[in-house]
Amino acid sequence: MADDLQSRRAVFASVGAGGLALAISACSGGTDTTTAGTATESAAPESAAATAGTSQSGAPQAGGALAKTADIPVGGGTLFKDQKIVVTQPTAGEFKAFSAVCTHKGCPIGSVEGDAIVCPCHNSKFAIADGAVTAGPAEKPLPAQEIKVEGDQIMLA
Structure with a gap:
């Protein structure tokens, strides 16, 4: 027994x-990387990892470089999973940032596909220009996040 x-x-x-x-x-x-106009998914791009202003965890602190402007495709965006932020470039030279947490059920955003920020949980989609809902079930837009662009660097504000 x-x-x-x-x-x-x-x-x-x-x-x-x-x-x-x-x-x-x-x-x-x-790290998944796709071509311009679609998403680049990254925990921290190489350009950000090599830049001062990161915490011991590797996540940029306010004022620390998040990415280079060249890392963000025109008409698309880049997802930074560790920072829970999506940075987009709807038109050349115009950079926006949004929370990478879906407003429907709190799932993490999965990708940026063309001009849509996509949540894989229930397929909610948000506009890269303003975070507005373009396809539900989400009803609220993604909250904007503060960033600043200095030269070719995108930084958390």
């Missing part, structure tokens, strides 16, 4: 460890 109990415990421990490994690998993101 004791051998059966130990065998069952070993099976449960193995299954638990395997499930944990699967969950960890599923949660670890990468």
Whole structure:
């Protein structure tokens, strides 16, 4: 009987460890990059990582560089998952920033596709120009976030 109990415990421990490994690998993101006019998804682009003004966690602090203007495609945007912010460039030289948390159910924004900021949970879409809802079920726009552009650097305000 004791051998059966130990065998069952070993099976449960193995299954638990395997499930944990699967969950960890599923949660670890990468960097997806697509062409101009669509999203670049990034935890922190190389240009920002090499710039002063980042905290020990790697997230830019207010005043720290988030990206270079060249990192944000015209007519599209870039998602910064770690900072929970989406930076867009609706027209050349015009930069906007919005929360990367959907106003419908609080899901993280998944991508920028052309002129739409897209939430993968329920397919809500928001305009890159002003964060307005273009497709529901979300009913409220994405809140604007403060950024400033100095030279070729985009910084959190």
